[in-house]
Amino acid sequence: MLEREAKLYVQRNPKSKALSAEASRHWLRGVPMHWMVDWGLPFPLFVEEARGVTLKDADGHSYVDFCLGDTGAMFGHAPDAVTRCLAREAARGLTTMLPSPDAVEVGKLLEDRFGLPFWQVTATASDANRAVLRWARAITGRSKILVFNHCYHGCVDDTFVTADGGKVKMVEGLVGEPRDLTAFTKVVEFNDVPALEAALRAGDVACVLAEPVMTNVGMVLPAPGFLESLRALTSETGTILVFDETHTLTSSVGGYARSVNIRPDGLVFGKPIAGGIPAALYGFSADVADRIQAYLASRGEGRSGIGTTLSGSRIQMALIRTVLEEFMTDPVYEANITLAKRLERGIADVIIKPGLPWHVTRVGARVEFMCVPKPPRNGFEASQAIHKPIDEAVHRYLLNRGVVVTPFHNMMLVCPSTTESHVNQFIEIFEACVTELQN
Numbered sequence: 001m002l003e004r005e006a007k008l009y010v011q012r013n014p015k016s017k018a019l020s021a022e023a024s025r026h027w028l029r030g031v032p033m034h035w036m037v038d039w040g041l042p043f044p045l046f047v048e049e050a051r052g053v054t055l056k057d058a059d060g061h062s063y064v065d066f067c068l069g070d071t072g073a074m075f076g077h078a079p080d081a082v083t084r085c086l087a088r089e090a091a092r093g094l095t096t097m098l099p100s101p102d103a104v105e106v107g108k109l110l111e112d113r114f115g116l117p118f119w120q121v122t123a124t125a126s127d128a129n130r131a132v133l134r135w136a137r138a139i140t141g142r143s144k145i146l147v148f149n150h151c152y153h154g155c156v157d158d159t160f161v162t163a164d165g166g167k168v169k170m171v172e173g174l175v176g177e178p179r180d181l182t183a184f185t186k187v188v189e190f191n192d193v194p195a196l197e198a199a200l201r202a203g204d205v206a207c208v209l210a211e212p213v214m215t216n217v218g219m220v221l222p223a224p225g226f227l228e229s230l231r232a233l234t235s236e237t238g239t240i241l242v243f244d245e246t247h248t249l250t251s252s253v254g255g256y257a258r259s260v261n262i263r264p265d266g267l268v269f270g271k272p273i274a275g276g277i278p279a280a281l282y283g284f285s286a287d288v289a290d291r292i293q294a295y296l297a298s299r300g301e302g303r304s305g306i307g308t309t310l311s312g313s314r315i316q317m318a319l320i321r322t323v324l325e326e327f328m329t330d331p332v333y334e335a336n337i338t339l340a341k342r343l344e345r346g347i348a349d350v351i352i353k354p355g356l357p358w359h360v361t362r363v364g365a366r367v368e369f370m371c372v373p374k375p376p377r378n379g380f381e382a383s384q385a386i387h388k389p390i391d392e393a394v395h396r397y398l399l400n401r402g403v404v405v406t407p408f409h410n411m412m413l414v415c416p417s418t419t420e421s422h423v424n425q426f427i428e429i430f431e432a433c434v435t436e437l438q439n
């Protein structure tokens with residue numbers, strides 16, 4: 001199937017093929033961002049247009065998009081409220097390195113939606129994570145951080161460490177890193193409370209940076225009580241707890257942790273928060289804010305090393321306001337989640353009928369199937385469950401028949417433009433694919 005679908009893809013996409021050849025003359029790996037070629041396709045699909053849930057490629061095909069830019073377009077591509085805001089505000093200035101009046105309302109909305117009082121804007125979630133690690137180290141005076149095995153928090157150097165086989169080492173394939181990152185990063189398995197406790201009791205960890213549900217190695221749910229233990233242990237050991245909700249923002253207004261009543265010291269998210277233009281946020285508690293103020297008052301003159309010129313720009317603030325007002329609302333989430341449940345049930349039926357040893361998981365509007373019978377309990381188990389040839393065969397099959405899912409694993413996201421008929425279309429094609437895979 002892998003080979004046949006690759007051939008079909010080549011036949012169907014002569015314009016993308018020609019564009020790819022041309023682009024290779026000037027772009028590294030032929031694309032403006034080098035992992036755009038990592039979709040398991042013979043050459044990248046060139047997208048002419050993305051509106052709502054529909055992608056149109058250079059060869060004139062239309063696709064139902066369940067990848068949605070891996071969450072960057074979580075509220076749909078170019079939704080009207082966002083394009084109206086852009087048209088209205090762009091002519092009045094994009095960036096000034098000064099605050100705009102929207103800052104006042106956006107601050108209030110952020111506290112209302114996420115429950116934390118103080119905020120900062122960055123250009124990407126990777127930047128936001130880097131900033132929170134710096135602040136946490138500064139205010140605790142501790143150098144180490146802790147992450148969970150097989151986490152992903154963007155291109156944040158400190159986090160590229162794993163503990164597979166019990167040995168802490170830098171992740172395979174890391175490019176150009178001259179430092180030994182293991183000197184500053186502790187790694188434990190998600191859902192392993194004793195290991196977490198042992199790592200934190202030393203009292204040398206500034207910050208635990210964690211997704212409340214792991215979403216970048218398939219999906220790993222927190223075991224009952226795990227997030228509560230994480231909260232209790234970080235509090236007892238004076239460790240700052242930061243939840244990276246960049247992906248789990250799909251679970252409910254305010255993110256996953258808020259929906260299960262766990263209050264972190266800091267929160268990070270980016271991707272869809274300005275409707276798809278680069279912007280991210282980090283928020284922190286009043287206690288952390290006081291400690292930052294005290295730290296700043298005591299430090300000498302000089303560059304903080306935190307912040308970039310385009311962060312907090314006029315256009316980011318206007319778009320963040322629009323997204324918070326128009327999309328981060330209960331009715332929008334309820335509609336998405338209802339449809340995501342339908343997608344989850346449909347996939348489960350397709351898997352159950354032939355008795356495949358696979359399973360499907362859903363967190364809010366985010367659905368993931370994995371080719372193992374039971375949900376993994378931690379990052380290591382999840383990493384072992386990824387079956388690249390099956391994933392790629394399925395992705396190619398779906399793409400050649402008009403449906404896009406996230407590359408690297410099997411994530412599907414429902415947005416306000418997704419309809420029941422899109423979901424039915426997906427299930428029908430997925431069923432045909434699974435039937436064929438079995439024969």
Ligand SMILES: Cc1ncc(COP(=O)(O)O)c(C=O)c1O
Nearest residue numbers: 124125126152153154244246247
């Ligand atoms: C949980 C999480 N945090 C942070 C990031 C980084 O986002 P960006 O690539 O927009 O910096 C990602 C990207 O996939 C992510 O999944």
